[in-house]
Amino acid sequence: MIRGKVVGQVWATRKARGLDGQKLLLVAAQDAQGAPNGRLIVAVDVLDAHSGEDVTVAFGSGARNVLRPGPENRDLLCDAAVAAIVEGAG
Amino acid sequence: MILGRVVGEIWATRRDARLGGAKLLVIRPHGIYEPAFAGRHLVATDDVHAGVGDEVIVCLGAPARASAGGNDTPVDAAVLGVVDRLDFEAARLAAPGAGPGIRRPFTVDLSGTGESAGQAGAAGLGGEARR
Numbered sequence: 673m674i675r676g677k678v679v680g681q682v683w684a685t686r687k688a689r690g691l692d693g694q695k696l697l698l699v700a701a702q703d704a705q706g707a708p709n710g711r712l713i714v715a716v717d718v719l720d721a722h723s724g725e726d727v728t729v730a731f732g733s734g735a736r737n738v739l740r741p742g743p744e745n746r747d748l749l750c751d752a753a754v755a756a757i758v759e760g761a762g
Numbered sequence: 763m764i765l766g767r768v769v770g771e772i773w774a775t776r777r778d779a780r781l782g783g784a785k786l787l788v789i790r791p792h793g794i795y796e797p798a799f800a801g802r803h804l805v806a807t808d809d810v811h812a813g814v815g816d817e818v819i820v821c822l823g824a825p826a827r828a829s830a831g832g833n834d835t836p837v838d839a840a841v842l843g844v845v846d847r848l849d850f851e852a853a854r855l856a857a858p859g860a861g862p863g864i865r866r867p868f869t870v871d872l873s874g875t876g877e878s879a880g881q882a883g884a885a886g887l888g889g890e891a892r893r
Contacts, residue, residue, distance in 0.1 A: 680850035682765070684819060684843030686810045688829070691842065696763075696819065698850055712792065714763035714819050723849075733824050746833050749809075749842045751825040752763050 673728045673755055674713075676701045678721050682714055688749040690739070697721060697754065699729055706761075715752040726758035763842060766791040768816045772805060784830035787812060787841060789820055806839035817845040 680698035687694075694716050701711040706726075715729045718738055730738065730753050736745040738753035770788035784807040791804060804820070807829045812818050821842045827833050829840030 680848065682819065682845055683847040684845050686812075687843035688809055688821075688840075696843075698765075698848070712765065714765060716763075731823075736825060747828045749821045749825060749828045749840055750763070751821045751823050 673730045674701050675706070675726060675728055675758065675761075676713065677708070678723050678725050678727055679712075680723060690748045691716070691750065694718070694739070695720070697727075699727060699752075699754075701729075702726075713752050715754050716750050717754040719754050719757055721754050721757050726761075727754045728756045728758060729753065730755040763819045763821050764791050765845065765848075766804075766818055766820050768812050768814050768818055768841075769803070770814060778836050780832065780835045781807070781830055781837070782835075784808070784835075784837075785811075787818075789818065789839070789841070791820070804839050806841050807835075807837050808841040810841055810844055812841050812844050817848075819843045819845060 676699040678697050679700045682696040682698060684696065695718075697715050697717045699713045699715050700708040701713060703709045713729055716735070716739060721727050732751055735753035736748045736750050738755060739745065739748055739750055766789040768787050769790045772786040772788060774786065787806055787808045789804050789806050790802065806820050807826070809829055819842045821829075821840050823838060826840035827835050827837050829835065830837050
């Protein structure tokens with residue numbers, strides 16, 4: 673997973689099946705110091721994160737578990753999902 | 763997922779059978795997070811009938827195999843959706859203490875009318891307040 677900051681939202685009516693009604697966020701990835709590293713990610717969000725909040729984003733096959741946990745989720749077209757909303761970091 | 767613009771289409775008759783009749787699009791990514799895909803263009807399958815000029819969301823890596831009908835398809839990039847609208851707060855990145863921000867956010871020019879593209883551009887590059 674990576675850390676990032678929510679910087680916007682994407683609306684897409686025409687989406688792949690399984691993603692209907694899912695919120696898509698624009699997340700600016702951060703480096704270890706918390707500064708944006710120039711990478712923008714589109715991530716599915718089921719936790720209702722808002723713009724300006726720090727989040728962690730899960731990539732790859734693990735991201736599908738956010739939408740539908742379990743082995744039967746391989747038909748989902750999703751490679752990035754918000755896994756947690758960061759409240760504090762030490 | 764990443765954002766990108768459809769810049770072309772590829773026709774290929776001789777192809778892996780598992781690809782079936784999947785449409786292949788050439789995408790110019792706006793930003794890329796996966797080093798393996800860090801090129802100027804990438805080719806993605808398309809299930810959502812995107813066309814040249816559309817801004818699209820592209821799914822990368824193993825999950826993209828769900829496109830074109832199965833887990834055994836030789837696919838590593840798939841168009842997941844066509845972008846209607848984008849709220850992008852560049853100003854938030856430029857806030858004090860927020861670091862250097864995203865260099866060159868990308869041109870927000872959705873495929874619709876010039877008016878909507880202008881609004882999206884203003885919201886993105888000017889950092890206007892969200893509705």
